[in-house]
Amino acid sequence: xxAIRLExxxxxxxxPLIKAQKKMAALRVGxxxxxxxxxxxxxxxxxxxxxxxxxxxEVTEVDAGLWEIYIKKTK
Amino acid sequence: xxxIKTSIGAKTNNKRMNQIPxxxxxxxxxxxxxxxxxIQQPKSALLWGFGVAAGFVLQRSRFCFTASLRDPLLTGGTxxxxxxxxxxxxxxxxxxxxxxxxxxxxxxxxxxIDPVGIHTVVGAVLFGIGMVIAGGCASGTLMxxxxxxxxxxxxxxxxxxxxxxxxxxxxxxxINFMPEKGIFLPEVLGWPLAITVQFVLLLAxxxxxxxxxxxxxxx
Amino acid sequence: xDLRNNVYYKKFLKEPWPYTVGAVILGLxxxxxxxxxGKAWGVTSYFATWAAWIYQAIGGHPESWFYFQEKSExxxxxxxxxQNMQSLSDFGIIFGALLATLLASxxxxxxxxxxxxxxxxxLGGLIMGYGARISFGCNIGTLFSGVASMSIHGWVxxxxxFFGAWIGGKLLVKYLI
Numbered sequence: 001x002x003a004i005r006l007e008x009x010x011x012x013x014x015x016p017l018i019k020a021q022k023k024m025a026a027l028r029v030g031x032x033x034x035x036x037x038x039x040x041x042x043x044x045x046x047x048x049x050x051x052x053x054x055x056x057x058e059v060t061e062v063d064a065g066l067w068e069i070y071i072k073k074t075k
Numbered sequence: 076x077x078x079i080k081t082s083i084g085a086k087t088n089n090k091r092m093n094q095i096p097x098x099x100x101x102x103x104x105x106x107x108x109x110x111x112x113x114i115q116q117p118k119s120a121l122l123w124g125f126g127v128a129a130g131f132v133l134q135r136s137r138f139c140f141t142a143s144l145r146d147p148l149l150t151g152g153t154x155x156x157x158x159x160x161x162x163x164x165x166x167x168x169x170x171x172x173x174x175x176x177x178x179x180x181x182x183x184x185x186x187x188i189d190p191v192g193i194h195t196v197v198g199a200v201l202f203g204i205g206m207v208i209a210g211g212c213a214s215g216t217l218m219x220x221x222x223x224x225x226x227x228x229x230x231x232x233x234x235x236x237x238x239x240x241x242x243x244x245x246x247x248x249x250i251n252f253m254p255e256k257g258i259f260l261p262e263v264l265g266w267p268l269a270i271t272v273q274f275v276l277l278l279a280x281x282x283x284x285x286x287x288x289x290x291x292x293x294x
Numbered sequence: 295x296d297l298r299n300n301v302y303y304k305k306f307l308k309e310p311w312p313y314t315v316g317a318v319i320l321g322l323x324x325x326x327x328x329x330x331x332g333k334a335w336g337v338t339s340y341f342a343t344w345a346a347w348i349y350q351a352i353g354g355h356p357e358s359w360f361y362f363q364e365k366s367e368x369x370x371x372x373x374x375x376x377q378n379m380q381s382l383s384d385f386g387i388i389f390g391a392l393l394a395t396l397l398a399s400x401x402x403x404x405x406x407x408x409x410x411x412x413x414x415x416x417l418g419g420l421i422m423g424y425g426a427r428i429s430f431g432c433n434i435g436t437l438f439s440g441v442a443s444m445s446i447h448g449w450v451x452x453x454x455x456f457f458g459a460w461i462g463g464k465l466l467v468k469y470l471i
Contacts, residue, residue: 010407012210012219012226013142017150018471038404040222040395044137044310045152064092065223065395065402095297098396105389112379118331119379125327126386129320129335133387134394135307136316140433144459149467158313159438165321166442173328174443186443187334189430191450198429199436199451201421203458206433207466209418213337213432214387216419221391224404226411230419237423238338239345239356246360248428258446273444 003032003070008042016042017049020071024055027073035069036062043067133218138162141206141215153288160281167273174259175266188257194248205237298399307397324439327383334443336435338426340381343370345423361427414470 006023008016016037023033035046043059046069050057056072105127113120132138143155174184206212209230211219216234219227261269297303324335346356350371356362357371370378395401406412426432429451431440437455440448 010226010405010411012224012411013139014146014150015466015471017152018467021150038402040134040310040400041137041139041142045142045146045150048154049150049152061400063402064094065400065404092399093298094396094399094401097401098393098399101389101393101396105393112382116379119382121330122327122380123382123386125323125331125335126383127390127393128386129323129383130387130390130392131394132311132316132319132323132390134391136311136313136319138313138316138320140437141459144433144456145463148460149463154313158317161314162317162321162324163438163441165318166324166438167444169322169325170328170334170442171444173325185328185332185334186445187336187431187435187439187448188443188445189436189440189447191445191447194428195430195436195447195450196454198425198427199454200458200461201425202429202432203425203455203460204462204465205418205420205422205425205458207418207459207462208414208470209422210415212422212434213341213426214434217337217384217387218391221388221393222395222404223401225406226404226415229406229412230415230422233416233419234338234423235341235345235348237420237425238341238427239349239423240420241424241427242342242346242356242361243359244424245427249360260444260446269444276449 003034006033006035008035008037008039009066010038011042012039013041013045017045020046020069021049024050024053024071024073029073029075031073033071033073035071036066037069038066040065043069046071129214130218130221133214134222139211139215141210141212144203145207147284147287151288151290153284156284157281157288160277160284164274164277167277171270171273174261178261184259188259190253190255190257192252192254194252307394308399320438321442324442331380334435334439335383336431336439337384337387338423338432338435339367340384341423342427343367343378343381346371347374410470414466 006019008019016035016039020035027033047057047059050071054075056074058070060068062068109120109123112123139155140159143159146152147156170186174186177184211227216227216231220231260273264272328334346362349356362368362371430436430447436448436451441452
């Protein structure tokens with residue numbers, strides 16, 4: 001299955017979250033989005049929003065200070 | 076989905092640098108600076124210690140005053156708003172005790188009680204716009220400079236320039252708008268009522284934030 | 295065993311703490327500062343002092359301004375940094391955050407993305423600096439410490455900074471995304 005990548009390197013809050021929210025609205029159920037971020041606060045507020053929406057979410061630390069947040073649109 | 080995860084996950088442990096030894100070195104240096112300063116100015120060493128602790132806690136908990144004010148209307152998140160209420164309520168308990176003791180003993184009331192007026196309104200609105208477009212307030216900017224953000228370093232330099240400009244104009248604001256001294260709630264309402272009002276307002280903000288945060292997302 | 299796999303290392307130094315934990319500790323730290331130094335936590339007044347020192351170094355005379363003739367501010371300017379190291383609490387925030395980031399092995403230089411971002415950071419920093427001076431502080435000195443001191447200026451500040459943040463949010467969505 002393909003995943004949509006959302007690259008947010010160097011973007012500060014709340015831009016990664018707003019971009020994720022917008023992108024997610026355009027996805028179909030079952031599709032996966034990967035948010036790439038180096039902003040430490042985004043890996044708290046993006047998953048928080050995603051789980052509040054009821055989506056499946058996982059965070060992976062790819063490198064020092066670089067994260068990928070996987071969000072699956074489950075509904 | 077699982078496929079993507081494992082392939083990225085495998086990449087994780089290969090080349091990643093371990094920064095913990097540098098961190099331990101920095102901790103030793105921080106303690107060293109504390110001792111060095113403490114010999115000459117014990118109070119400054121104390122402030123250094125408090126600053127380090129505050130920066131550490133701000134970063135560890137991703138605490139952000141900017142987000143607490145910005146997110147409720149922008150992204151719908153209110154967990155930081157609630158956290159700020161908790162921080163203020165916690166501090167109020169200690170502050171009020173100290174202030175009450177000071178009043179009872181007839182000494183100057185401790186805490187930040189400053190004149191209120193149009194300057195407060197203008198300053199707050201300017202600060203509010205600035206922190207949202209710059210991505211962090213004063214403590215947030217300092218914290219993110221520590222995290223290595225180049226953008227926040229730029230914001231910090233201009234923050235200094237803005238502070239100087241504000242200090243230059245301070246006289247004009249002071250002459251035209253600022254009353255002699257600030258308004259201390261217990262002086263106006265009496266202690267029992269002031270404490271009640273303070274905590275009822277904080278509780279009301281907490282409940283409002285909680286309710287707003289639990290609303291069904293609009294998107 | 296590798297420290298990085300230790301469950302307590304992960305819990306205390308790697309994973310972010312809950313916001314409420316941070317909130318309570320920050321509240322206690324602020325009380326601690328007021329008890330031990332006689333002053334509630336503040337951040338931005340030191341920025342003005344630093345900027346004034348730099349301005350003096352390049353030939354300006356901020357000491358003649360009304361602001362720097364007030365007792366405490368005037369005293370801060372006279373001795374220079376060696377005599378007034380209270381501003382170490384601000385440096386402390388930078389190094390405390392750096393320490394936390396390094397111990398979590400998450401330090402990374404975050405590069406600039408666009409000129410638009412630079413302009414926003416510069417303009418934002420500038421008006422924050424100005425706003426903080428005329429309203430007696432920032433989110434720490436006026437909002438956190440001011441409201442906790444039960445001062446009306448703190449409450450008024452809270453109401454209007456919320457309004458300012460709303461305007462800022464509109465600008466951000468319009469120009470920065």
